[in-house]
Amino acid sequence: MIIVHGKVFIDGQFHETDLRITGKKISEIGPRLQDEEKIDVQGALIFPGFIDTHIHGAEQVNCGESVAAMRKICAKLPQYGVTSFTPTPIADDIETSQKAVEVIREAKGSFGSDILGIFLYTGYKNRSIAYYAPPTLPTPEHTRALAGQDLSLILSVLIAPELDGGLEWIDWAVKQGMLPVIGFSEGSPDMIHQAVARGARLTDHFPNGFPAIDHHFSQGVVQCLLEDDLAMQVNCDCIHVAPEFLRMMIRCKGLDHLVAVSDSSCLLGCPDGEYRMGDKQVFLKDGAVRDINGKLVTGAHSFDENMRTLLKKGFTLEEIGALCTENAAKALNLLDRGKIEVGRRADLVVMDEGLHVRKTMIEGEWCYQND
Numbered sequence: 001m002i003i004v005h006g007k008v009f010i011d012g013q014f015h016e017t018d019l020r021i022t023g024k025k026i027s028e029i030g031p032r033l034q035d036e037e038k039i040d041v042q043g044a045l046i047f048p049g050f051i052d053t054h055i056h057g058a059e060q061v062n063c064g065e066s067v068a069a070m071r072k073i074c075a076k077l078p079q080y081g082v083t084s085f086t087p088t089p090i091a092d093d094i095e096t097s098q099k100a101v102e103v104i105r106e107a108k109g110s111f112g113s114d115i116l117g118i119f120l121y122t123g124y125k126n127r128s129i130a131y132y133a134p135p136t137l138p139t140p141e142h143t144r145a146l147a148g149q150d151l152s153l154i155l156s157v158l159i160a161p162e163l164d165g166g167l168e169w170i171d172w173a174v175k176q177g178m179l180p181v182i183g184f185s186e187g188s189p190d191m192i193h194q195a196v197a198r199g200a201r202l203t204d205h206f207p208n209g210f211p212a213i214d215h216h217f218s219q220g221v222v223q224c225l226l227e228d229d230l231a232m233q234v235n236c237d238c239i240h241v242a243p244e245f246l247r248m249m250i251r252c253k254g255l256d257h258l259v260a261v262s263d264s265s266c267l268l269g270c271p272d273g274e275y276r277m278g279d280k281q282v283f284l285k286d287g288a289v290r291d292i293n294g295k296l297v298t299g300a301h302s303f304d305e306n307m308r309t310l311l312k313k314g315f316t317l318e319e320i321g322a323l324c325t326e327n328a329a330k331a332l333n334l335l336d337r338g339k340i341e342v343g344r345r346a347d348l349v350v351m352d353e354g355l356h357v358r359k360t361m362i363e364g365e366w367c368y369q370n371d
Contacts, residue, residue: 001020001021001022001035001037001038001039001364002018002019002020002021002033002034002035002037002038002039003018003019003021003039003041003046003348003350004018004033004038004039004040004041005018005040005041005042005043006018006019006041006043006044006045006046006350007043007044007045007046008029008046008340009045009046009047009048009321009325009340010029010339010340010341011326012255012318012321012322012326013318014045014317014318014321016031017029017030017031018030018031018032018033019033019046019340019348020033020035021346021361021364022364023346023364024345024346024363024364025343025344025345025346025363025364026340026341026342026343026344026345026346027342027343028342029340029341029342041350041358041359044350044351044352044358045317045350045351045352045353045355046340046348046349046350046351047081047321047324047325047340047348047349047351048325048326048329048337048338048339048340048344048347048348048349049081049082049083049084049337049338049345049347049348049349049360049361049362050080050081050082050083050084050303050304050324050325050328050349051082051083051084051085051116051325051328051329051332051334051337051338052077052082052084052085052086052261052262052264052303052328053085053086053119053156053202053233053259053261053328053331053332054086054088054119054204054205054233054235054261054262054263055073055082055085055086055087055088055261055262055263055264056088056089056090056121056263056264056265056266056298057069057073057264057265057266057267057268058072058073058076058077058264058265058266058268058269058302059072059073059076059266059268059269060266060267060269060270061073061266062089062090062265062266063087063088063089063100063104064087064089064099064100064101064103064104065100065103066103067103067106067107069103070087070103070104070106070107070110070115071107071110071111071112073087073112073113074107074110074111074112074113074114074115075110075111075112076112076269077112077113077303078112078113078360078362078367078368079302079357079360079368079370080262080302080303080304080305080357081303081304081349081351081357081360082113082262082303083113083114083337083347083348083349083360083361083362084113084114084115084116084337084338084347085113085114085115085116086115086116086117086118086119086155086156087104087115087118087119088118088119088121089101089104089118089120089121090121090278091120091121091122091123091146092122092123092133092136094142094145094146097120097146097147098145098146098147098148100118101118101120101146101147101148101150101153101154102148104118104153105150105153108153111367112362112367113362114347114362116155116332116334117153117154117155117156118153118154118155118156119155119156119157119158119181120143120146120147120154120156120157120158121158122136122138122143122146122157122158122159123135123136124136124137124138124157124158124159124160124163124166124169125158125160125183125184125185125209126160126162126163126184126185126186126187127184127186127209127211128186131295132184135160135163137163137164137165138159138163138165138166138169139165139169140169140172143157143169143173151176151177151178154176154178155178155179155332156178156179156180156181156202156332157173157178157179157180157181158181158183158184158204159173159180159181159182159183159195159200160182160183160184160185160186160187161180161182161185161187161191161192161194161195161200162185162186162187162188162191162220166195167191167194167195167198170195170198170199170200171198171199173199174198174199179200179201179202179332180195180198180199180200180201181200181202181203181204181233182195182196182200182202182203182204182224182230183203183204183205183209183210184204184209184210185210185220185221186210186211186220187220188218188219188220188223189218189219189220189222189223189226191220192220192223192224192227193223193227196227196229196230200230201229201230201231201331202230202231202232202233202259202331203224203230203231203232203233204233205233205234205235205240205261205263206224206232206233206234206241206249207221207224207241207245208235208240208241208263208296210224225249225252225253226252230257231253231257231258231259231327231330231331232249232253232257232258232259233259233260233261234246234249234258234259234260234261234323235260235261235262235263235299235306236260236261236306236307236309236310236323236324237287237288237299237301237305237306237309238306238309238310238313239286239287239288239296239299239301240263240296240299243310243313243314243315246258250319255319255322255323255327256322256326256327256330257327258323258327259323259327259328259331260303260306260307260323260324260327260328262299262301262302262303262306263298263299264298264299264300264301264302264303265277265289265297265298265299265300267282267284267289267298267300268299268300268301268302269302270284270300271284272284272285272286275289277289277297277298280297282297284300287299287300287301287305288300303324304351304355304356304357306324307320307324307355308354308355308356310323311354311355317353317355320355325338325339326338326339345362345363346361346362346363346364347361347362347363348360348361349361350371356370357370358370358371359371
């Protein structure tokens with residue numbers, strides 16, 4: 001199969017070129033390719049399949065709630081262009097976490113978006129405001145218990161490195177092949193620097209969950225912006241992070257260090273209204289989920305909807321492409337997907353100039369079409 005007449009996003013730029021798909025992989029990239037099976041996309045944009053590294057749920061179900069829920073999420077995400085994701089279950093207690101890990105493990109390989117691994121959203125948080133529960137101290141024994149003694153599917157784990165034992169835990173996690181993700185942290189600049197030096201390479205959706213920036217003090221939250229080896233998840237719905245702040249982050253970090261995430265919840269796809277999320281009463285309006293006091297709780301926009309929001313806010317297609325495609329693969333050190341390159345998985349998203357998904361391909365097969 002060849003895909004012709006597309007504007008193909010590679011290395012931060014669009015190229016008018018053709019793609020050959022052989023089996024599950026991209027086998028050739030170049031102009032005027034020939035094949036009996038030809039897909040003419042008529043000038044549409046072609047991106048590598050989106051990788052969502054922070055997603056709690058969709059369609060009224062939560063990640064890890066049940067095998068059926070996970071299969072529902074996997075089947076739905078290609079509609080938004082997401083071809084791989086790291087389900088992000090709330091892992092506040094051992095019993096709930098173990099169930100979620102077991103459920104996600106059983107659902108891996110389901111039709112639709114590929115489960116890369118789990119982003120374990122632990123209680124290893126350190127916020128001194130009343131809204132948040134007291135921290136759970138990170139230990140290898142506790143993390144193993146959260147995962148049901150099997151770490152093989154745990155890709156990344158949330159950590160505030162200043163907690164007692166936090167830096168030693170980062171050393172251990174890196175040796176296990178897990179990615180420590182800095183978040184909900186009030187650590188000092190030195191503490192953040194040490195965490196990065198030991199292998200923390202990504203922040204949780206920045207700057208949400210971190211203290212507000214105060215220019216009177218040296219803060220770890222600012223140190224995150226200064227660390228060259230630290231990439232940042234960012235919710236690009238322009239509600240969690242104002243577009244001007246996002247532009248500041250791009251100037252500080254460089255476009256290649258920001259990783260767009262949906263942070264979507266079980267309310268993705270639901271109409272505005274009042275809902276329950278766990279023990280909380282929340283209100284969904286215009287894609288924002290807030291508690292009864294107006295505090296922003298989570299996201300409810302799809303990955304592609306956030307891209308369209310960025311476009312409306314004046315970001316270029318090239319900027320949006322970088323934020324939403326290749327950067328995630330770099331942050332997770334994925335070499336088999338996340339970029340249009342010969343030998344990588346044929347995970348592709350075909351979009352119009354307004355960034356609406358027309359087709360989604362996963363491993364060489366169209367799994368969603370809307371044209």
